Amino acid sequence: MAAKDIFHDAVRKGLEKDGWVITDDPLRIRSGRVDMQIDLGAERIIAAERGAEKIAVEIKSFTSPSNISEFHMALGQFLNYRVALEEQQPDRFLYLAVPQSAYQTFFNLPFVETIIERFQLSLLVYDPNNEVILTWKK
Secondary structure (H helix, E strand, O other): OOOOOOOHHHHHHHHHHOOOEEEEOOEEEEEOOEEEEEOEEEEEEEEOOOEEEEEEEEEOOOOOOOHHHHHHHHHHHHHHHHHHHHHHOOOEEEEEEEEHHHHHOHHHOHHHHHHHHHOOOOEEEEEOOOOEEEEEEO
């Protein structure tokens, strides 16, 4: 079993504060005989006639000395998870959770912005200290 990110609980609590029900911790998926674990699966009722909105969240801390190395790994995971979800749970939308500090610095670099746009990364920006979700970027 993979180790949880240091901010795992902060993101989980932030989602719960936003009205999300955590359904999977972790969300296990199997695609093409490959087993994967996305950090969280969650859902919330939108309206009785529309049903539930479902998401998967991969949490990253960006606390290592090399943000670009961490970004390389996060991007690879995100792309793999997105393909697996499209095949196995197409009603679930994937987010990459990043801390506010990394979002305000590293994620605003032109190169990183280009990658986010080109690969259509959906971001969830969180405040690890206050355990809240600040921004949803689709």
